[in-house]
Amino acid sequence: MAKTKPGKKDLDSYAIKGTNKVVRPGDCVLMRPSDSDKPPYVARVEKIEADHRNNVKVRVRWYYRPEESIGGRRQFHGAKELFLSDHYDVQSAHTIEGKCIVHTFKNYTKLENVGAEDYFCRFEYKAATGGFTPDRVAVYCKCEMPYNPDDLMVQCEGCKD
Numbered sequence: 001m002a003k004t005k006p007g008k009k010d011l012d013s014y015a016i017k018g019t020n021k022v023v024r025p026g027d028c029v030l031m032r033p034s035d036s037d038k039p040p041y042v043a044r045v046e047k048i049e050a051d052h053r054n055n056v057k058v059r060v061r062w063y064y065r066p067e068e069s070i071g072g073r074r075q076f077h078g079a080k081e082l083f084l085s086d087h088y089d090v091q092s093a094h095t096i097e098g099k100c101i102v103h104t105f106k107n108y109t110k111l112e113n114v115g116a117e118d119y120f121c122r123f124e125y126k127a128a129t130g131g132f133t134p135d136r137v138a139v140y141c142k143c144e145m146p147y148n149p150d151d152l153m154v155q156c157e158g159c160k161d
Contacts, residue, residue: 007052014048014056014093021099023048023058028119030097031060039065040097042082042119048093056093061085063102063121070130080108080118083125083132 013024023029023045030040043060050056063082066073082102100117108120124133 008049011048011050011056014058014096016096016098017094019098023093023096023099028063028100028102029058029060030100030117031091032095032097042100042102043089043091044084044102046088057090058093058096059088059090062087062089063119064125064127069125078108078120080114080120082119082121083123084121085125085127087127 013022015022025045025047027045029043029045031043033039033041042063042065043058044063045058046061047059048056049059062085064085064087066077066081066083069083084102098117100119103111103118103120105120105122108114108118111118125131126133
């Protein structure tokens with residue numbers, strides 16, 4: 001374990017309390033929101049660190065849900081769609097509720113069964129400006145509506161093709 005700041009040390013992993021799950025840097029996790037009526041936040045763990053009192057903190061990179069972004073949820077956004085943001089934060093590891101998987105859009109569309117822990121990401125999001133990368137998405141129809149993986153597309157609702 002490499003030393004970071006005085007009295008702090010990097011950890012390879014963290015065991016989520018009350019579960020048999022272990023989180024490592026690079027893993028995606030569900031973080032407990034302060035408002036229990038909200039769904040858990042989703043983040044990617046960048047670093048795990050303990051101080052001299054063994055308080056464990058995680059440096060995370062947040063995923064945003066479409067409704068949390070400038071512009072909000074649009075018709076083509078899937079129910080399990082997230083945007084990887086440029087918003088980083090340090091949180092107590094105790095707020096981690098569990099692990100999840102954030103798939104690429106292509107891999108998500110190939111899943112036979114989508115579980116509660118499965119999400120997908122096809123955009124990166126700049127929190128300060130509301131900009132997206134890529135700023136365009138592939139379209140699958142003459143009416144130019146992007147594909148929503150939650151909708152079985154037999155006939156487009158917009159153009160009826």
